[in-house]
Amino acid sequence: MKTVSFDTLVIGGGASGMAAALAVAEEGWKVAIVEREESLGGILHQCIHNGFGLHYFKEELSGPEYAERFSEMVESSNISVYLNMTIMDIVKEGDGLTAFGLSMDPGMVRFKVRTVVFANGCRERNRGNIGIPGTRPSGVFTAGLAQRLVNLEGLVPGKECVIVGSGDIGLIMARRMSWIGAHVKAVVEIQPNPAGLTRNIVQCLNDFDIPLYLSHVVGNIKGKDRVEGVDVIPLENGIQQRDKMFSIDCDTLLLAVGLVPDNELARKIGVALNQETGGPVVDSTLMTGIEGVFACGNLLHVHDLVDFVTEESFRCGTFVSGFLKGKRPEKQYKTNPGKNVKYIVPNHYERIRENRFYMRTLIVKNNALLSVKVKGTEIYSKKLRHIQPSEMIQFSLTEEDFKLIKEEGPMEVSIE
Amino acid sequence: MKKELICIACPLGCRLTARWLNEETIDITGNKCPRGEEYGKEEVIDPKRVVTATVRLKSTSIKRLPVMTKGTVPKDKIAELLNRLYTIELSAPVLRGEVVMDMPDEGVQVLSSRTVRR
Numbered sequence: 001m002k003t004v005s006f007d008t009l010v011i012g013g014g015a016s017g018m019a020a021a022l023a024v025a026e027e028g029w030k031v032a033i034v035e036r037e038e039s040l041g042g043i044l045h046q047c048i049h050n051g052f053g054l055h056y057f058k059e060e061l062s063g064p065e066y067a068e069r070f071s072e073m074v075e076s077s078n079i080s081v082y083l084n085m086t087i088m089d090i091v092k093e094g095d096g097l098t099a100f101g102l103s104m105d106p107g108m109v110r111f112k113v114r115t116v117v118f119a120n121g122c123r124e125r126n127r128g129n130i131g132i133p134g135t136r137p138s139g140v141f142t143a144g145l146a147q148r149l150v151n152l153e154g155l156v157p158g159k160e161c162v163i164v165g166s167g168d169i170g171l172i173m174a175r176r177m178s179w180i181g182a183h184v185k186a187v188v189e190i191q192p193n194p195a196g197l198t199r200n201i202v203q204c205l206n207d208f209d210i211p212l213y214l215s216h217v218v219g220n221i222k223g224k225d226r227v228e229g230v231d232v233i234p235l236e237n238g239i240q241q242r243d244k245m246f247s248i249d250c251d252t253l254l255l256a257v258g259l260v261p262d263n264e265l266a267r268k269i270g271v272a273l274n275q276e277t278g279g280p281v282v283d284s285t286l287m288t289g290i291e292g293v294f295a296c297g298n299l300l301h302v303h304d305l306v307d308f309v310t311e312e313s314f315r316c317g318t319f320v321s322g323f324l325k326g327k328r329p330e331k332q333y334k335t336n337p338g339k340n341v342k343y344i345v346p347n348h349y350e351r352i353r354e355n356r357f358y359m360r361t362l363i364v365k366n367n368a369l370l371s372v373k374v375k376g377t378e379i380y381s382k383k384l385r386h387i388q389p390s391e392m393i394q395f396s397l398t399e400e401d402f403k404l405i406k407e408e409g410p411m412e413v414s415i416e
Numbered sequence: 417m418k419k420e421l422i423c424i425a426c427p428l429g430c431r432l433t434a435r436w437l438n439e440e441t442i443d444i445t446g447n448k449c450p451r452g453e454e455y456g457k458e459e460v461i462d463p464k465r466v467v468t469a470t471v472r473l474k475s476t477s478i479k480r481l482p483v484m485t486k487g488t489v490p491k492d493k494i495a496e497l498l499n500r501l502y503t504i505e506l507s508a509p510v511l512r513g514e515v516v517m518d519m520p521d522e523g524v525q526v527l528s529s530r531t532v533r534r
């Protein structure tokens with residue numbers, strides 16, 4: 001088996017892996033990216049729609065354009081890129097880590113490294129995860145798989161389609177299917193509010209007169225070999241109203257029912273996971289519970305904007321470089337989700353520098369107020385014009401903010 | 417005549433109503449700020465969209481080339497635009513930003529959004 005040595009191994013060559021690797025390499029460290037697909041870019045390749053890069057490039061790019069701009073930066077750096085290779089396992093060995101990459105050519109490679117960055121993204125929840133009863137005919141796809149088939153393979157998954165889930169991926173696919181000539185008959189959403197951006201409701205559903213059934217579930221899938229239709233059931237106060245059930249004929253069902261960090265590998269080496277995000281618990285430097293192992297991007301928590309993935313991952317790379325220089329965090333305290341907050345990342349903070357946070361709320365509201373308290377003392381607050389669970393909220397605390405702390409301790413973030 | 421709209425100029429998503437006072441004059445209500453009025457008027461007089469699609473590509477690495485219109489396109493031209501895109505076939509190499517289709521009469525250009533070398 002071939003053995004290679006690097007300061008940092010980045011697992012995954014999507015938006016997060018590329019940004020993290022660039023930041024580490026910029027400081028002069030020897031970095032490798034291992035990517036299991038044949039090119040860098042990850043999920044961005046199949047996201048051919050516009051809406052990427054508004055924050056970072058101040059331009060509205062498509063996913064492939066965003067990916068290409070970053071892979072060009074990687075190409076002109078001295079990062080070693082291993083394509084068509086999957087990291088199968090990682091073990092702790094002495095002071096460092098050993099990872100095993102598998103590919104057709106050159107076969108198995110052993111990476112002896114000082115630090116690892118998990119940047120291997122997320123996967124889609126499927127029918128099993130949400131438990132839709134009925135037969136098991138063909139024609140049921142997760143939305144991301146359908147997006148891949150349409151946009152990368154040029155295939156048409158079906159002619160008459162129903163979509164479950166009104167998040168942005170479901171909405172984008174509603175428009176995509178319509179533009180390739182399919183008839184999207186309905187989007188069915190269990191929640192009383194649409195999960196996706198208003199812009200996508202308008203341009204992906206209303207433009208095509210696609211009905212959106214809020215507070216409805218797909219109760220049953222019909223059909224023997226191929227999907228023939230679904231039963232849709234309204235909910236009232238969370239209870240299924242079976243007497244009001246109706247059927248929609250279709251040959252295709254797309255499931256856009258959420259993403260979860262692909263944490264298999266992280267779990268294998270014993271990284272502790274956060275219940276709410278599904279990603280690793282990290283300290284204020286985005287380091288997991290295992291020394292030298294970091295996490296960023298959709299593997300850490302599912303992002304809706306690639307620009308935030310990039311920002312977080314650059315920062316992660318800077319922390320990795322600091323670690324390699326021997327820097328260790330000062331005293332850290334926990335960051336706890338308070339009222340109306342689903343989660344906050346990172347799970348710890350330190351007082352000595354600017355800390356940046358990403359979080360999600362549990363509620364939909366206009367003119368909300370975010371408040372950060374340490375042991376009962378408010379150290380920061382921010383007005384938010386509009387919040388909803390599907391839109392990530394970000395804020396930063398500076399050294400000045402931390403000076404307001406009266407008694408040190410965990411910080412609680414709440415929204416009213 | 418009137419039409420209900422949702423403003424997408426910011427995340428608040430105000431519900432707008434557009435009323436035709438006469439042939440030329442449109443009145444927008446429901447907007448919380450001036451941007452809503454501007455959005456509402458354009459949306460009823462001349463709605464425009466960015467269109468993304470893929471076209472057939474002769475290449476050894478990928479099968480479909482992702483493409484995007486340069487700027488926005490009048491909504492009522494989208495069907496024709498897509499139909500024309502679906503009939504063309506390109507060959508690698510293609511550069512990102514290269515014009516893959518031109519509809520000069522409509523002022524519409526479609527650009528490649530990926531570089532494919534071979």
Ligand SMILES: Cc1cc2nc3c(=O)[nH]c(=O)nc-3n(C[C@H](O)[C@H](O)[C@H](O)COP(=O)(O)OP(=O)(O)OC[C@H]3O[C@@H](n4cnc5c(N)ncnc54)[C@H](O)[C@@H]3O)c2cc1C
Nearest residue numbers: 012014015016036042043051086087120121297298305306
């Ligand atoms: C369908 C969809 C639509 C989106 N639409 C938008 C949008 O309109 N605007 C926007 O700003 N953002 C959008 N996003 C969000 C944003 O694009 C993503 O969050 C971002 O690109 C994720 O980057 P990532 O690097 O974390 O993950 P990924 O891009 O998933 O990268 C992970 C990489 O790791 C590789 N990998 C996994 N396991 C291994 C292993 N064991 N060994 C080696 N390699 C491995 C994978 O092949 C993959 O390339 C969308 C996301 C999705 C899923």
Ligand code: SF4
Nearest residue numbers: 423426429430449452
């Ligand atoms: S009208 Fe103004 S405040 Fe309302 S959604 Fe449009 S831009 Fe936002």
